[in-house]
Amino acid sequence: MTHGIRTDSHTSYLDEGRSWRDTATRYALLPLRVFLGVTFIYAGLDKLTSSAFMHDSGSGSIGDLMRTVRDSSAIPALVDLALKSPVGFGYAIALGELAVGIGTLIGLLGRLAALGGALISLSLWLTVSWASSPYYYGNDLAYLMAWLPLVLAGTPVLSLDAVLRARRRQRAGGYR
Numbered sequence: 001m002t003h004g005i006r007t008d009s010h011t012s013y014l015d016e017g018r019s020w021r022d023t024a025t026r027y028a029l030l031p032l033r034v035f036l037g038v039t040f041i042y043a044g045l046d047k048l049t050s051s052a053f054m055h056d057s058g059s060g061s062i063g064d065l066m067r068t069v070r071d072s073s074a075i076p077a078l079v080d081l082a083l084k085s086p087v088g089f090g091y092a093i094a095l096g097e098l099a100v101g102i103g104t105l106i107g108l109l110g111r112l113a114a115l116g117g118a119l120i121s122l123s124l125w126l127t128v129s130w131a132s133s134p135y136y137y138g139n140d141l142a143y144l145m146a147w148l149p150l151v152l153a154g155t156p157v158l159s160l161d162a163v164l165r166a167r168r169r170q171r172a173g174g175y176r
Contacts, residue, residue: 025077029153036146038107040117044098047090054090055089065128096120104150107159114150121147163170 047053052060063086070079082089096116105112121144129138136142154163 026157029149030158032146032148033104033107033110033155036114036117036150037101037103039095039106040120041103042101044094044096044101046083047094047097054087055092055104056086062086062093069128069131073127074130075126078123082127093120105157107157107161108157109153110159110161114147114154116149118144118151 036041047062050060053057053062055061056063058064063083066079066086070076070083072078076093097120100113100117100120103109105119121140125138125144129140133137146149
């Protein structure tokens with residue numbers, strides 16, 4: 001006996017709110033994923049197409065950059081390693097950024113791509129932007145922190161990982 005009070009409208013409103021919150025939670029990392037993916041693709045392409053970057057020396061070259069940051073880096077030995085072949089290191093970073101960006105953007109091996117992005121950002125923070133003062137002026141630390149949620153969560157929505165997971169479940173006939 002309801003005495004004329006409608007309880008169904010209140011329940012429906014709560015269900016809609018929960019559905020909206022669930023949807024927002026489900027897609028919460030998507031803007032971060034798109035930003036990091038596009039940014040790393042751009043960074044990789046920018047290095048690969050730069051007329052100055054992929055050189056041992058000269059203004060704007062990877063070699064001069066590494067020599068400049070060597071004494072102020074947290075791990076000079078890492079810079080010394082890069083200086084053994086600055087151009088090779090430049091290509092490794094550029095191709096790594098490109099692979100990480102594409103993997104993150106399309107959601108293929110999302111956790112692995114995010115781990116790669118975190119490792120690139122960590123290495124750049126410990127070398128190139130380590131001497132930034134105050135520390136928050138160096139953007140590599142912020143990128144490192146931005147990668148961590150994707151390392152933990154992967155790329156569960158709007159991704160090739162999700163498509164592949166659904167296919168595996170379908171083949172297995174399971175309900176996981």
